[in-house]
Each structure stands twice: as C-alpha cells, then as structure tokens.
Amino acid sequence: MRTKEGNKEQAIFDAAVEVFAERGYHNAKISTIADRAGIATGSVYLYFNNKESIILTIFDRLWERVLAGISVTVARTDLDPQQKLNSIIDTVFDFFISNPALATVFVNEQHHLIKDGRGNVAEQYDRFLDIAEKVLHDGVKNGLFSKNVDVSLFRHFVTGGLRNMLRQWASNPTAIPLDRVRQTLKYVIIHGILRT
Amino acid sequence: MRTKEGNKEQAIFDAAVEVFAERGYHNAKISTIADRAGIATGSVYLYFNNKESIILTIFDRLWERVLAGISVTVARTDLDPQQKLNSIIDTVFDFFISNPALATVFVNEQHHLIKDGRGNVAEQYDRFLDIAEKVLHDGVKNGLFSKNVDVSLFRHFVTGGLRNMLRQWASNPTAIPLDRVRQTLKYVIIHGILRT
Amino acid sequence: MRTKEGNKEQAIFDAAVEVFAERGYHNAKISTIADRAGIATGSVYLYFNNKESIILTIFDRLWERVLAGISVTVARTDLDPQQKLNSIIDTVFDFFISNPALATVFVNEQHHLIKDGRGNVAEQYDRFLDIAEKVLHDGVKNGLFSKNVDVSLFRHFVTGGLRNMLRQWASNPTAIPLDRVRQTLKYVIIHGILRT
Amino acid sequence: MRTKEGNKEQAIFDAAVEVFAERGYHNAKISTIADRAGIATGSVYLYFNNKESIILTIFDRLWERVLAGISVTVARTDLDPQQKLNSIIDTVFDFFISNPALATVFVNEQHHLIKDGRGNVAEQYDRFLDIAEKVLHDGVKNGLFSKNVDVSLFRHFVTGGLRNMLRQWASNPTAIPLDRVRQTLKYVIIHGILRT
DNA sequence: TATGAATGAGTATTCATTCAT
C-alpha cells in the first residue's frame, strides 16, 4: 500500500492555517489548502470530516496548548497575581510568536465560531477568561489590584486589546519588535496611561 | 422624488445593518435585506452597486460621524489630554448606544474589510487612530501620561479592548449597564489595574 | 421584471420525465434537465427544492390522476367487479399511452422511492393496491371470482405483470399495438392461460 | 492458491449481494462490500474489474443456474406444457428461497442493466423468456392453452407478476408463507381469477 | 424607478479506481 509519507494531517493543518490567514475562512478553498499541503483535494477528507472541522481543530489545539500553559502558572503559590498576569501574557505571546499566521486566524475567525456556537471554541475561550478573572479577583482580594475595576469586564478589555495588538504585529511581524508590544501591554495593564 | 429615494436607501442601509448583525456579512443574503427593507431584490442595486458597497457605506458613515464628533473635541484648547481621551470614549460609546446592531457589525466585520483593503475603511480607521495617538502624545509631552507607554501601540490596545467590551455589551445590551462598561474602560485606561 | 414565459415548471417537469426515462434517476443531471427545458441550471431551483423533489412530484401527480380516475369507477354501482377491473386497467393504460416516457420512469424508479420511504409514493401506491384489492374481494364475495386466489397477493401479481408489459411497450411503443397488450392483459387476468 | 482465491471471490460476491440488496446498486460502496467480505478495498479489484462487473457477474450466475434448471425440464417428453410451466415456476421459486437477498437484487436492479445493455443480462433474460414462450406455444398448439392469449406478451406478464410477488415476499420473508405465494401464482396463471 | 424571475459561475464533498509498498 501507499504508506503515509510524513504527517499529512499536520501538512493539511499547517496549509489551512496559512490559507485561512491569507484569505479568511469563507474565501479559502479546500482545493487551495490541498495544493498547499501537496496532496490531492480528496485526500483532505481522509483526515478531516469537512472544512469546518479543520478550523475547529485549529482552535481546539490552540486553546488546548494555551490553557495547558497558563494552568500551570496560575496553580503556583509562589507567584502573586501581578506575576501571574505577566506570565499569562507571556504564554499567549510566546505561542503566537511561533506562528504569526495562527495569530491571524485566531483574531479574525474566532468570533464567527463562537457566535454560531461551533465546536468547543466558546467553552475553551470561557475557560481562559475565567482563569484570568480568577487571577484578577485574587489581586483585588489581597489589595494589590484596585477595587474600582470590574474584573469580569476588565478581562474582556484585556483580551480584546491583546488581540488587536497581536493583529497589528501579525500583519507585519518584522516591523514591530514583539518585546516592545509585550512590554507596553504589561505596563498599561498594570499602570494605565497616567504617569506614576 | 428625492425624499422617497432617500428613504429607500436608508431602509436598505438599516435593514443591512440588522441582517449583517444577525447573520454575519458572508451569510447575509441580499434578498433578505431587500425583504427587510420592504422592497424588491433588484431594487437594492438601484442604490448600491453590490453587496460589498453596502457594508462599505455602513463603515463609511460610521467613521464619518465618529471622526466628526471627536474632531471637535480634540480641537478644543480648554481640555487637557485626559479630558479629551474621556470625551473620545464618550463619543464612541454614545454612537453605539444608539445602535447596538451597528456595534455588532462594527466589531465583527471591520477587520475583513481592512485586511483586504476594501473601500476607505482602513484609511478612516487610521485617521481615528492618528487622532487618538496625537492626544496621547500631547499627554506624554506635557507630562500627564507616562513615557513608558508606546502610544502608537497603546492606541491599538485601547481600540481592541474597547471593541471587545462593546461586543460583550452588544451581545446582550440589557445584561450589562453600559455606564459600568464606560466607567471601567475610562478607569483602566488611566490608572491600569494597580491600586493607587 | 422578466415575466414567466410559458409554464417553466411544466417545462422542467416534462424535461425531467424525459431525462429520467433516458438515463435513470441517478444518472440524470440537473444541468441536462435544465438544458432540455430551455432554462438555466439555477432556474430549476426556483420551481423545485432539489432533484428528489422533482421525481417525487412526478409520482405525486401520476398517482393523483390515476387514483382520481379509478376512484370514480369503483364507486359506481352499475358495474360488477369484473367490469371494474377492466376499467381500472383501461385507466392505467390510457394514462401511460399519453406519455411513454412517464411509463418508463414509473416502472424504473418507483421501487427506489418506496424502498427508502421518500415522499408519498408508498402511501399512494398502497391506496391503489387497496382499491384494487377491494374490487377483487367484492368479486370473490359475490361468487364471481375464485376463492382459490389470495387477493392480497393477486393484486401484486397483476400490478407487477402490468408494469412489465408496460415496460415492454414503452421500450418501443410502435412495435407492439397497445390494444393487443391491453386485451391480453384483461383476458389472462380473468381466464388464465387455460383453454376454456 | 486456487482455493483461497476462489473463497475470496465468493466472499466478495456474497457481500455484494447483501449490500446491493440493502442499499441498492447506486448507493452501495465498494468499501462497504470489501469490509463485509473481510478484505481490503483494493483487493476487490483483483477479482472484479469494476463495480458494474460485480453485479453483472451476479446476474450471470443467477441466470446461468435458472436456465440450467429449466432447460432440463423443458427437454423432458413426459411432461405436458402445464406441468412444464409449473416446474419452471418451482425452479425460480426454489432458487430465490435459498437467497432472499439475491431475489431483492434481482427485482430491483435487473432493469437498469437491461436498459443500458450491460453484459449478458438482456440476452440471458431473453433466453429465459424464449424458453417460456416455447412452452406456452406448445400448449396452445396441442389445445391445452387458449388461443386468445398472445404468448409473447403473456411471458412478460408472468415474469413481471412473478417478480413483484417475489419482491413482496423478499421484503419480509417471514410474513408471507412462500407456498401460498407459489400456489397463488400457479393458480392464477392457469385459471385466471374467474371462478371455474 | 421598480420589479422579481432568470441567470450561471463557483465549490464542498463523495467514492470508484489506482498503485506504491
């Protein structure tokens, strides 16, 4: 039989991330993804049930890794909430540094999937937000963070801001030093814009 | 008759905002928009060249009004940068309060249009960002805002965060008091999360 | 607007009967039917929801007419069961004489639709069989027909035989005089093959 | 090894009869047949050229056996035409009793193959009809059967009726005693429905 | 202007068949 050369599923996955990033989910053709992966169109369906399951798999793995990463951090007892917040930001940044196209797909397509309740995207995103909210709550409780901030709204503010800065960076990864993005983000979350 | 024409274009515009908000741009059908506007499908094309021009017009008018609103504010000499920042936020909020569906379309569809360089969306968004950046710069210059913040990145952070909080609010306008959203936003931009 | 010229639904219906007869349902392409009907492919979907609904409509109308025809006959009190049987046969024959292609579709495709329980085909066919069975029962009751015949099986025998003779005729309508088919059918149903 | 090959071909054959009976020829997948036969998909093509050749082989063997069976009967000089007719019916019945799924395939798929002139199906069916016709002719000639029956049409009537009764029986073999089917068939062919 | 029937390009998906191992 013809044996699997390399990992075709991964090739399709990678090609799909690229094509979804370039054209958007709705304008991406399966045939283009197959071409990019170096296989025949029909072979895509040996590894994925349909077009949607490809993007759902992308988000599934994305959140799986991010959640795994931050779960370790938030469980640590030797870090205060501010350090945990910094660590969460680092995890997300590090993840997307390794794949700008994935960052693009993430910022562009997630809300469609959540809006229509497809797959586990909404659930995983909620888990992420809940973890972040817990860190914020802890910070408020121990007096580190201000009581004037509604943490359940703040988490949306931060993720939205984070996403938009990532989009900016992903649209042209070489133009903006990612560390500058990261430092700006950490600073403004903690101190806001006012001079201290 | 001019009045009638004006009414029909507006009817299509309003119907399109509703339908785009409900189904998303790609899943919205011209025939649905026409139905909602109370006209025949073909009549849509008497007022708009094609589907895309409808959403481009939506964003054009959106930004036109927002930019008109904040331009007045930033030109004033009796306001300091922090007050101007607050006023910009108020302008955006007030605009979307009057039309939650428009807020939904804004947060969900803008990036597709910018990404593909359609219409003037990117240009107008840039103008908005530039205005905001100038206010921030002025604040840094006169010592009100911190020098640790990269203002050209910060503006992306703020708009992303603003957009995401609006999405949250627009998804269920009655669940979250908009003033709480507004106050949280203003506070965290100025002070960050740290207790002062 | 472009008004309907002629009856497009009927044109599609007629074209579908032809194409289904020539190629069989599974090998018939919507585009071929549209071509034959002199319209664009997409226009087919203005009149029918999908391919299957076309053939279901064909059978619906077929049985509707046949059932309407024989219902009148069996309700008459001035005919004995044998005369009613003859009349039922005439109705079916007359119906298919007017459209050999329809006869072909009928004999070739009905069982697939019944087997998969699509539409009302099975129900209408059952109604037909029930009507025929009632006539047979009446004949047995009044001593005209033999008690040695299981009428609920006999009706299947007759319809199968009828269908096969029609198939033969429809495959080459000019080769066999239909009246000879009709007379043979009537005779053997009544007398069997034995010399009387 | 011949034996092994023979077993596999038979396994495919048997699996195909089952699957064709369950799903119909067009909806039957080669992969399903291979699964059912306990072999790999590709191995099917070591024994059959393509999907169609499988069903053609099914009909080939079916008719081969039926024709072999009835040929013996019709050659006998100690039987009159009525006895020969009964014997032909018995041969067909006995053949299908041993394999209801084969009966289902026979009644459902034969006409597609004949219609398109595939394989030898039409020829073998014609041979069968000719043999039956000869028996009928002999009966007419020696005064046993009626001259009012067109024997070349009657044979179509009988085979169609036979097929339809078999379909009925095959759809639910336990519901109808096959001997009742057989007796009804023999009776009506000989005597028709009229009380004698 | 206004209509809405008609158009036809565009694409996800299936599955019989092939072939490298």
Next chain:
DNA sequence: GATGAATGAATACTCATTCAT
C-alpha cells in the same frame, strides 16, 4: 497476491447580479 492511502473527476445547489417588462 494483498493492502488501504491517495487520487481527482464529477455534480447538486446557492445566491449575487442582471434585465425584460
């Protein structure tokens, strides 16, 4: 021979856009 992964041709259906009335 046997495998089953890989192939890619084939096609129903959608919907933005057009245009005859």
